[in-house]
Amino acid sequence: MSISARLEACARTFADGTVGLHPTTLDFPAGSVTALLGPSGCGKTTTLRLLAGLAAPDRGGRVLFDGQDVTRLPVEKRGIGMVFQGYALFPNRDVAGNIGFGLEVRGVSRAERDRRVAEMLRLTRLEGLASRRIDQLSGGQRQRVALARALAPAPGLLLLDEPFGALDARLRDTLRGELAALLEALGVTAVFVTHDQAEAMALGRRIVVMEAGRVAQTGTPEEVYRRPSTRFVGQFLGTLNHLGQDRFCRPEALRVDPGGAIPATVRACFFEGGRYRVIALPEGGDSEITFEIAASPPMPGSRLRLAVEAEAVLRLPA
Numbered sequence: 001m002s003i004s005a006r007l008e009a010c011a012r013t014f015a016d017g018t019v020g021l022h023p024t025t026l027d028f029p030a031g032s033v034t035a036l037l038g039p040s041g042c043g044k045t046t047t048l049r050l051l052a053g054l055a056a057p058d059r060g061g062r063v064l065f066d067g068q069d070v071t072r073l074p075v076e077k078r079g080i081g082m083v084f085q086g087y088a089l090f091p092n093r094d095v096a097g098n099i100g101f102g103l104e105v106r107g108v109s110r111a112e113r114d115r116r117v118a119e120m121l122r123l124t125r126l127e128g129l130a131s132r133r134i135d136q137l138s139g140g141q142r143q144r145v146a147l148a149r150a151l152a153p154a155p156g157l158l159l160l161d162e163p164f165g166a167l168d169a170r171l172r173d174t175l176r177g178e179l180a181a182l183l184e185a186l187g188v189t190a191v192f193v194t195h196d197q198a199e200a201m202a203l204g205r206r207i208v209v210m211e212a213g214r215v216a217q218t219g220t221p222e223e224v225y226r227r228p229s230t231r232f233v234g235q236f237l238g239t240l241n242h243l244g245q246d247r248f249c250r251p252e253a254l255r256v257d258p259g260g261a262i263p264a265t266v267r268a269c270f271f272e273g274g275r276y277r278v279i280a281l282p283e284g285g286d287s288e289i290t291f292e293i294a295a296s297p298p299m300p301g302s303r304l305r306l307a308v309e310a311e312a313v314l315r316l317p318a
């Protein structure tokens, strides 16, 4: 059964006076998948640790699970699953032994444990590897074992800290897709930390963008990408073209148009598989802008005119 979680006026100040998180209230509805996204040091891990019970909020802050105050409940009593960086699997246990660990600790019967482990092996596509030792697995397989181990006791809340951080780009893509499908199938409330905007968009039904220990914006991937509330959020979620003053737009809002209002000189053009990405310098402007075209790449040095969709212009304060 998935649970709802809430951080209420939670702040976290460290012994040396560093503020990891300013007072923050955040809701994680039952069954939701939320990405905590932001640059290094913005407070993502601190937020996750407060949910986990690995850190306590400053006075006045409360952590609620299904409306119940769990602020003082230790991590092992919170009924959560965790996949943290480094995932620390037990090297002296095989795959099945790792996955079944949490169930063993809880005193689950042997038969039920075997049934649950088999189900997890199937869900994480590790069938056939049950009796392999951890050091005989690839990075991606280890990551799946860590996930299966966290999910085996059917936690109400799953917390993941940069779960795919150590893996190469292709494997990350594959695992991301698998994790999205798995979370959907299990309906578990999940919160994961990432500094990778593509990962946040691919996995999170909801993104919480953080900046300097505060929540900068919360919304669906589409909302935060298309309607960023600040320049920081806009820039963090992808390319943001500066059109002058407080006007900005995404690359896809620009198109080549002989009658367009923006004359520009092409600086560079990159083939990106399905399309070309073009960098150009607007006449009289000092910041380059980026747009995309499907065919007929322009030569560097050539001049063209660009039109911008009026509805797609973003007005963002500095």
Ligand SMILES: Nc1ncnc2c1ncn2[C@@H]1O[C@H](COP(=O)(O)OP(=O)(O)OP(=O)(O)O)[C@@H](O)[C@H]1O
Pocket (backbone or CB within 6 Å): 014, 015, 016, 018, 019, 020, 021, 038, 039, 040, 041, 042, 043, 044, 045, 046, 047, 195
């Ligand atoms: N034990 C600590 N003592 C003092 N400051 C700390 C401590 N732990 C974290 N911080 C500081 O709190 C801030 C938030 O840290 P946090 O680990 O939450 O960031 P993060 O967004 O997860 O970063 P990263 O992506 O680099 O892991 C940072 O400025 C960090 O240096």
